[in-house]
Structures are given as C-alpha cells and as structure tokens.
Amino acid sequence: MDTKKRMEQLRTMFQKVIDPLGYKFSPDEEIVDYLLEQEVMLEKEKGSPFCPCQGLTGERGHDMKLVCPCIPFHREHFDAMKRCWCGLFVHKDVDDPDELVQISKQELEASSKSD
Numbered sequence: 001m002d003t004k005k006r007m008e009q010l011r012t013m014f015q016k017v018i019d020p021l022g023y024k025f026s027p028d029e030e031i032v033d034y035l036l037e038q039e040v041m042l043e044k045e046k047g048s049p050f051c052p053c054q055g056l057t058g059e060r061g062h063d064m065k066l067v068c069p070c071i072p073f074h075r076e077h078f079d080a081m082k083r084c085w086c087g088l089f090v091h092k093d094v095d096d097p098d099e100l101v102q103i104s105k106q107e108l109e110a111s112s113k114s115d
Contacts, residue, residue, distance in 0.1 A: 007036040010049055010068075014089075017069050023089040026097050035088045039068055053086040080108055 011025070011032075018024065025032050038052035050056060051066045065073040071084055078084050082091040083100050090097050 003037060003040050006040045006043070007033070010036055010039060014069050018071065018089050021071050021075075022092055023069075023071060023084070024092050024094075026083075026087055026090050027095065028087075028097060031087055031097075035086055051084075051086055077103070077105055077108055 015025070035052055039049035042052060043049040046056070048064075048067045050063065051068050051070055054066045054070075056063045056066065069084065069089060071078055071089065074085070078089075079091075081100060081103050082094055083089065083097060085102070087097055087100075090100065094100065
C-alpha cells in the first residue's frame with residue numbers, strides 16, 4: 001500500500017480513538033506527517049503502527065502497549081504532560097505544543113508519592 005494513503009487511513013482511524021479521550025492531533029503538521037510516516041514504516045516492518053519514539057522490547061505484552069494511539073495504556077502519564085510521548089497527540093485545549101514538557105514516568109511517580 002502507498003505510504004501517503006496509509007498515513008491518511010491511520011489519521012482517520014486514530015481520530016476516532018483520540019477524540020473521545022480529549023486529545024487531538026498536534027497542530028504542528030510537519031511533526032504529524034513525520035510521525036505518521038514513521039508509524040507506516042514500522043507497521044510494514046513489524047505488523048503494527050508502533051509509537052516511533054518508544055523502544056520495542058520484543059515482549060508482546062509490553063510492545064502492544066506501544067501500538068498507536070497508546071494513550072489508553074499511558075493515560076495518567078500523558079494527561080499529566082497534556083500530550084503523548086512523541087507529541088503526535090495533544091490535549092484538545094493545547095494551542096502551542098512547544099510549551100509542553102515531557103515528564104518521565106519516574107518523575108510522575110515521584111511527584112505522586114510526594115502529594
């Protein structure tokens with residue numbers, strides 16, 4: 001299948017998942033196009049559109065939590081950052097994703113314990 005066509009199919013499919021979760025595609029179209037293209041390449045190689053910025057381990061249970069959109073598996077973490085890890089999706093109220101910071105899972109867990 002043509003890469004551009006598959007990118008559009010993923011965009012349509014993902015929109016149906018992220019919208020009810022309170023997310024949207026990043027307003028940075030260049031990033032969106034790049035990340036969708038990477039997911040298509042991963043899908044061709046690995047069989048699923050995995051998140052292009054999180055490492056696959058080869059352990060199915062772990063890796064399946066990285067199939068895009070992985071928001072449901074990392075909801076608390078992504079809600080704290082107002083974005084997913086790679087930045088493909090942001091909260092609907094975000095206008096400038098460049099202002100958002102990444103928070104490691106360890107930082108999130110440490111801040112939760114201190115609250």
